[in-house]
Amino acid sequence: MSGTNPVFLVRKAKKSSGQKDAVLWCSDDFEAANATLDYLLIKSGAKLKDYFKAVATNFPVVNELPPEGELSLTFCDYYQLAKDNMTWTQIPGVTLPSSEAAAAARQHIVDGVDTETGEVLEDHTENFGNESNSPAQATAPAPELTVVATMPLRHRVLAQYIGEGEYLYHVDASQKKEILRLEMDTDNSYVQNLLLAAENVEAFKKAIEHDIHKIVNAVKKVFPVDGKTPELATVIQFLKTWFETEHIDRGLLVKEWAKGNRVSAIQRTESGANAGGGNKTDRNPDYEHTLDTLDVEIAMATLPMDFNIYELPGSVYRRAKEIVKKKESPFKEWSAALRATPGILDYSRAAIFALIRSAHPEFYHYPGRLQGYINANLTETDHENPTEEALTAARHTPEKDAVEEANRQLAAARGEYVEGISDPNDPKWVKTGTSQPTTEPELVKNVGNGIFDVSALMQNSSTHGTETNPETTSNVQVQKADSDEKQAGDAVQAGEDDLGTGKEAVTVENQNQAEAQQNVPESQQEEPEAAWPEYFEPGRYEGVPNEVYHAANGISSTQVKDARVSLMYFNARHVEKTIVKERSPVLDMGNLVHALALQPENLEAEFSVEPEIPEGAFTTTATLREFIDAHNASLPALLSADDIKALLEEYNATLPSQMPLGASVDETYASYEQLPEEFQRIENGTKHTATAMKACIKEYNVTLPAPVKTSGSRDALLEQLAIINPDLVAQEAQKSSPLKVSGTKADLIQAVKSVNPAVVFADELLDAWRENTEGKVLVTRQQLSTALNIQKALLEHPTAGKLLTHPSRAVEVSYFGIDEETGLEVRVRPDLELDMGGLRIGADLKTISMWNIKQEGLRAKLHREIIDRDYHLSAAMYCETAALDQFFWIFVNKDENYHWVAIIEASTELLELGML
Known part of the structure; x- marks a missing residue:
């Protein structure tokens, strides 16, 4: 045995088996010892199902300890486990075998051999001959067995390899020699590739013996030993895929690989059927076809235009992705039906297109008919080479102009004028007057040395107090911009090489200009939606949406701050984007105050x-119970079970009673004499037997009306009452049943709705608000109240109020420029700016929590906050890029009912520090 600590195992027998508990100890690990114990139990004729699993216990130090590596079925006759199930104690009242007997038994063992039985007791040896009384067998040498679990990984793999499909617990000497021979046989590429693959797959090295047995046999099924030797990379790919596949799908995986389909996973439909995807189709061999990529193909097939289905136009692909994202019809219905079809991923792209494009356009409204159509028409024999009929049905157009034609049709669908598709006589394309094209003035001029003239751009801005003359004509076709795509029109941009060279860098946007003006009154014209360029030239831009600004070119002050944290953090957040900060629906009080103070029009x-809870709405269970009680009290009273029972008993009392049969002949005769004459059928003069008289009495009793039942539930009693008084029961059925007053709150709500569907429930209002389908930031009434108090404090402040409400103020104006020292593009966006007699002032609104700072130390604390949060860095970038002369921070305390306001100017020293 090895030099590890000894392991003492016990397998307790189940009471129903009648077997004895088995113990074994050896100096080996638990897995090897457990395997040895199982083997010896099976060898002794026992069945493992008669025993519980083996348990390791503390090692007992007693004279009756069995020899190492030998199974003992008598040890538990003398010893038992204590309450901790770990320590062995002697069974009370049991006499242990004498030490002399034990010594005598030990005298029979000489050099590891029992002289009486001939059993060899060497380490790692077992005697297979002691089960027979034959002297020849008693002296036969036992095979040397090695536990497979104790062997190195390469040997464990080869042990299962030579097992011919059987799981090997142990290997004998001859099998071990074969394992060593295979390991050293470098000419056997099959075995060597298997061993190298096993050592290069981490999951294989951690696998248990049963998994090694299964994976080795799976390899032999996928790559037959007498066939072509697989490449090492292919074997490694199969091993990784096998271990990554769920146990229930590994059989299917082996079958697919054995057929030559190198699938990376077994994909299943929602019903659990195999979705296929392993065979070769008309798609690119390197293309991984999944249920998600199938959705894109379905969406493209629902589009009306024809195109090359193997060289997809970019515009068609983007439109298909949009359809999938928005789950538009008929894509949604086709996707649900095809995703539920077993083996759907095995069919070619042409088959999918032909199926959808050949269907009746209204089929998708009827799921049953659609599924029947799919089952009847989705047939294909050669998935890799679709027939000409299938390609024709798929409307496959491999011509070179397919992409251009698809783009033209998509442009027309968006509302653009396309020659040959759009109607030239449509009024929206016709002008009533003529005009000569004019050259628009350059809004941004590069005058050299990193200085840009933006006077033309700022001429009509709100800070200059001038307004643009209202336009009376328009050359722009009004259209709705797609929310999922950046619309840049036909922007003509200067290349990057033009920046900083002293040449003009101008952006001109032509929004699909028509050749004529529209003779439409100004009041009826729609304002064309702004189209933002993908690249912003240096200058000033108003009204840029948040998402456009944050995705635009240039380094923001936030990015500079992140770089000051660490370049590793900057790289993770802004370059590799592994750190993503998404907007949370949880309220940010700073954003709410910002909106109320600067842009209250954007609050909604x-x-x-x-929402406010309207008066009379149900808010608690008590209000529900109160309504139900009042409703029930207003209903006409229903007959109770006792009332119905009384009516039934009253009816039964009016019925004639049946004649008793009598216990004697005289009593029977007395009853017979009381029968009507027509039932006294025994002729006079004949003997009146008791049997004959009882027959006559029974015949009479049958003719009497049967009494109704007076026991049971209220419904059962109503059924009996309907027999005797159906009109009363009909009246009772027309009465409204009272509502239940017990159950959960949801049950009570449903009860109230059943009689008053228009009633308002506070829970439903709040749940609909919390669902937040539009993705807005949720604000409670309490939070809004606090924010409004902060807004009030800001507007009532003598200085802050004037800044926030100044008529020439501009909010969230975006500036793009180039840093003179580094040549890097930068962008800034101050909260507030205003122009006062040529003096340009900027400001940032900051909410802060400093309820416990003494007033005399507040200014110093705010200056420290500015430095710690790099506010001075942002201010320096604002002043440099936006050409601001002064900059202020407006601080407001956000702690409830304590909203002081402090205004701090960015000093020259702070700005210089921020520029470093």
């Missing part, structure tokens, strides 16, 4: 305020 668009 960005925030969802908790």
